[in-house]
Amino acid sequence: MNRSQPLVLGIESSCDETGVGIVRGTDLLTNTVSSSMDEHVRFGGVIPEIASRAHLDAFVPTLQAALAEAKVTLADIDAIAVTAGPGLAGALMVGVCAAKALAVATGKPLYAINHLVAHVGVGLLDSQSGTAGGPGNAPSLPENLGALLVSGGHTEILRIRSITDDVELLGSTIDDAAGEAYDKVARILGLGYPGGPAIDRLAREGNAKAIRFPRGLTQPKYMGTAEEPGRHRYDWSFSGLKTAVARCVEQFEAKGETVPVADIATAFQEAVVDVITSKAVLACREHGITNVLLGGGVAANSRLRQLTEQRCSAAGIRLHVPPLDLCTDNGAMVAALGAQLVMAGSEPSGIAFAPDSSMPVTTVSAPAVELAGTAAA
Amino acid sequence: MLILAIDTSAVASAALVSDDALEGVVGSFSTEDTRTHAEVLAPGIEKLLAEADVTGADVDAIVVGVGPGPFTGLRSGIATARTLAYVWGKPLYGLMSLDAVALEVAESTEAAPEFLVATDARRKEVYWARYTLQVGQLPRLVDGPHVGFASDLPDLPAYGAGAGLYSDVLRADPDFSTEQPDALYLGQFALARLEAGEQLMDSTPLYLRESDAQVPGPRKRAL
Numbered sequence: 173m174n175r176s177q178p179l180v181l182g183i184e185s186s187c188d189e190t191g192v193g194i195v196r197g198t199d200l201l202t203n204t205v206s207s208s209m210d211e212h213v214r215f216g217g218v219i220p221e222i223a224s225r226a227h228l229d230a231f232v233p234t235l236q237a238a239l240a241e242a243k244v245t246l247a248d249i250d251a252i253a254v255t256a257g258p259g260l261a262g263a264l265m266v267g268v269c270a271a272k273a274l275a276v277a278t279g280k281p282l283y284a285i286n287h288l289v290a291h292v293g294v295g296l297l298d299s300q301s302g303t304a305g306g307p308g309n310a311p312s313l314p315e316n317l318g319a320l321l322v323s324g325g326h327t328e329i330l331r332i333r334s335i336t337d338d339v340e341l342l343g344s345t346i347d348d349a350a351g352e353a354y355d356k357v358a359r360i361l362g363l364g365y366p367g368g369p370a371i372d373r374l375a376r377e378g379n380a381k382a383i384r385f386p387r388g389l390t391q392p393k394y395m396g397t398a399e400e401p402g403r404h405r406y407d408w409s410f411s412g413l414k415t416a417v418a419r420c421v422e423q424f425e426a427k428g429e430t431v432p433v434a435d436i437a438t439a440f441q442e443a444v445v446d447v448i449t450s451k452a453v454l455a456c457r458e459h460g461i462t463n464v465l466l467g468g469g470v471a472a473n474s475r476l477r478q479l480t481e482q483r484c485s486a487a488g489i490r491l492h493v494p495p496l497d498l499c500t501d502n503g504a505m506v507a508a509l510g511a512q513l514v515m516a517g518s519e520p521s522g523i524a525f526a527p528d529s530s531m532p533v534t535t536v537s538a539p540a541v542e543l544a545g546t547a548a549a
Numbered sequence: 550m551l552i553l554a555i556d557t558s559a560v561a562s563a564a565l566v567s568d569d570a571l572e573g574v575v576g577s578f579s580t581e582d583t584r585t586h587a588e589v590l591a592p593g594i595e596k597l598l599a600e601a602d603v604t605g606a607d608v609d610a611i612v613v614g615v616g617p618g619p620f621t622g623l624r625s626g627i628a629t630a631r632t633l634a635y636v637w638g639k640p641l642y643g644l645m646s647l648d649a650v651a652l653e654v655a656e657s658t659e660a661a662p663e664f665l666v667a668t669d670a671r672r673k674e675v676y677w678a679r680y681t682l683q684v685g686q687l688p689r690l691v692d693g694p695h696v697g698f699a700s701d702l703p704d705l706p707a708y709g710a711g712a713g714l715y716s717d718v719l720r721a722d723p724d725f726s727t728e729q730p731d732a733l734y735l736g737q738f739a740l741a742r743l744e745a746g747e748q749l750m751d752s753t754p755l756y757l758r759e760s761d762a763q764v765p766g767p768r769k770r771a772l
């Protein structure tokens with residue numbers, strides 16, 4: 173296997189995007205994505221079974237398109253990488269089975285990759301804002317790196333000492349993901365799906381001071397102190413916020429008043445963005461993190477970017493935001509992390525691993541497992 | 550003609566069948582349980598090919614059971630089959646998974662001329678289909694597949710794990726009361742039908758049930 177500039181094909185199917193990306197070392201050759209988002213609109217959120225059905229039908233055409241765009245054949249590929257978790261179990265299953273079949277059919281090594289760590293991996297692609305490599309040098313991740321991942325499926329702050337073998341979860345949501353909270357609140361306010369862009373747009377018109385919503389898990393008993401951190405010092409919770417918005421709307425309706433939708437959207441967005449950024453920056457400061465990579469679909473949110481930038485710079489932290497099509501779920505990030513593992517000499521995962529819907533970030537790629545007992549006739 | 554058959558509508562199974570081989574079987578494997586398809590299927594297929602000393606180039610066609618069956622498991626076989634067919638550049642056919650049990654029934658000595666095949670559909674329901682059988686012929690699907698309560702099925706001899714599960718209301722054949730669709734029979738069925746010049750289906754899954762997603766109703770207003 174070519175371990176210096178490996179050609180790696182990455183497959184992503186953990187939520188509603190079927191992604192196939194191909195990289196050569198740190199060069200992005202294609203980032204092909206097929207999304208089932210439109211099919212979820214009438215339900216106001218991602219329906220796992222609909223996403224899984226869409227993955228099954230999208231996989232081969234997406235693979236075909238990716239190979240054509242990258243102008244490579246499967247025979248040229250050095251290794252295959254696939255998201256093994258975390259994510260929706262049924263959705264992961266489709267990508268994992270397809271990736272394993274690809275490995276069987278081509279004889280190429282397969283890496284079972286952590287989706288969250290892959291979000292950080294895009295920072296290692298050439299000409300991404302996360303790269304710190306000088307001219308002629310392979311890009312490398314900046315020192316003292318953290319990653320803030322915010323999407324419809326996750327909300328996490330990570331510390332990355334080594335992208336291939338030392339990643340730590342500092343904090344995460346204990347209930348809804350931030351993007352999920354946007355979708356639910358957008359539904360309460362009658363703004364449609366996906367909720368993020370709709371609320372972000374409306375929030376520019378509202379009065380941020382008119383209403384104030386609670387910031388979850390910020391009470392002293394959860395926060396503790398830097399020396400004696402509380403249980404949820406760097407964690408988030410958005411389900412209480414969603415309930416507060418619903419109550420607020422009900423109160424206006426009960427009084428027979430017009431619901432100030434723009435003000436509520438603004439106040440909601442402020443609450444989300446405030447608590448995400450303040451806790452993320454706190455976690456960074458208390459862990460010596462001086463570089464933060466922003467990932468996940470909610471990275472598109474204008475207010476989140478603005479406040480993250482503002483608070484990071486005030487704390488002396490440098491913020492890196494990859495292009496948006498690499499922030500949302502995609503196969504390129506899986507390929508990028510796969511290439512890093514190949515270059516680092518990591519062992520492939522084999523084809524007997526199980527997808528893991530709650531794969532911890534400490535597992536960057538699944539270790540090879542012994543073949544499960546199959547009764548051969 | 551060498552066929553690689555795959556079925557994951559209940560258990561995970563795969564088989565290599567060929568008109569050249571003794572009794573048509575080159576090799577096969579199947580698992581006991583119905584929830585580890587993603588783990589065992591690819592290693593099973595790899596081993597199957599290695600033990601038979603064949604490669605993708607030697608395979609003439611791929612046949613996959615398109616259900617009905619529990620969705621996630623069903624998809625693992627179809628995703629696998631579609632990918633193998635694409636990479637190897639081979640034709641891919643779908644076969645209704647209950648046909649596998651029907652062929653197994655037809656090959657037993659005491660098969661009834663008309664019978665049901667039923668598998669577990671979970672949620673207290675079965676996937677089922679009705680077949681007729683003439684001596685020396687392949688079983689013929691005359692009704693189904695359907696999903697429903699065992700107690701609503703026609704009063705006919707019933708075969709398969711779904712019949713065994715509801716033997717209180719079905720005329721379940723005890724010899725077949727734990728039988729699941731197996732790629733071995735599916736492959737043989739496909740081989741026989743292809744040789745008879747019949748058309749087979751494509752690999753579109755037979756889910757039979759909607760995705761269960763509910764379109765949210767309008768939010769209740771406070772007044």
Ligand SMILES: [Zn+2]
Pocket residue numbers: 287291323325326468500501
């Ligand atoms: Zn993601």
